[in-house]
Amino acid sequence: MLKRLGFIAALCGVMLLGRDVITSASASSLEAESSAFITELADKAVSSLTAKDANRGERISRFRSLFNESFAVRSIGKFVLGRYWKKASDDERKEYLGLFEDLMVVSYVDRFAQYAGESLMVKKTRGENKSTATVFSEIERPGGAKAIRINWRVGTNGKIYKILDVVVEGTSMSNTLRSDFSSIIRRNGGKVAGLIDELRIKTAALKTE
């Protein structure tokens, strides 16, 4: 009897221990992988966007592939459209997602290239739940100017990692865009088509810059 109790206790001990090992291992590997993913992205951005030989058109096309490779573009686009995603037709969704990608690429290519030339330092990483983590980083500015605080919200399905949101000095890109776009839709009588028209004009103007 005593022997059996001892065995059960040992089994419980192993299970308890095992549980801790599994949870802490998965949390810390999520954090480590997320942090490595951001550092790698920064290195990639430096090598592909700061090349002197590339003109703006070339940089745009390089940034577009980097953006699609590293950002959860569809999830972000869907989040940004908010409650209007449900109201949009399939054609509207498709056109919207294309224009959304265009807007992001042409409005951020220059700044991304500029920041890529400065050093990004990962300060810490915090696992938020089993599939997302926040990577806290700073971009050191030249000449002693104040560093820029950038938090990256990273999500994973266990294999691939994608950026879900970029928070610059406390301002989330996704949430700002969501307020911006939904305001445009409200001012166009609640129609997604109104937003698509304005996106078309905006991206066309930015491309010719």
Added chain:
Amino acid sequence: MREPTVPVICLRVLSVVAVLSGASGCASAPSPDDPDAVAEFLQVNDPMEPVNRDVFEVNRVLDKAVLKPVATVYKAAAPEFVRTRVSNFLANLRSPVIFANDVLQGEFKRAATTFLRFFINTTIGVGGMNDMASALEIEGHDEDFGQTLAVWGVEEGPFVMLPLFGPSNPRDTVGLVVDFVFDPLRMWASNTDSNYVPLARAGADAVDIRSENLEVLDDLEKSSLDFYAAIRSLYRQRRADAVSNGAGSATVPAPGIGELPGGPTLEAAEELSRR
């Protein structure tokens, strides 16, 4: 005869704007049959939107005509060395207000940091121009009475666009006035009839802050479709971030949360840990 102080002028302008815009100044609420629209209306929380947009346009005209050109020239002409020292000097002047708000928020460690920084930077930093404290890894932070009210549980209230001062809300507007009134430097200035001091300082602050935000605001204006809505969102997020002292809350909505599958292995680990 004392000249009116900045907040008093500001409140006067605000009341004139409110009277001029009259009853037409309210945003129309959506029909109560559409719960999604009602939820959105409450979340946007900008009942004075038409007036706010008008004030925003006036602010933008003033910014384009005066503040932005001055900030741009300042950034281009003054060497980084000089601008950093001006920035440090102005930040050091804010120390007493930051210290008071640290204490009011019960953040005694941060209060001690602020005090120590003020002492170091004013003495060996030569009047605050050199941030010697940061060099000694005593990093600074900002606080204001709007944040203190938030820590005390006061809600921000509806969005307000103030003339000249820009985006705000009732809570932060009260904070602005309280910080101004209880600022030791202003008290000294007003007791010695040197009212130009707070004015000069406000001007210097405006140019300093604007020159530091040239890129961010240009980017936002460039990428946004509705600049006003983007600024409204940016202001609220920055304030929430300041109140939480940059903790980066996981409760802020973000894309993909709950959409990305955890994967079978992670799912299993989660399941195990619950047993």
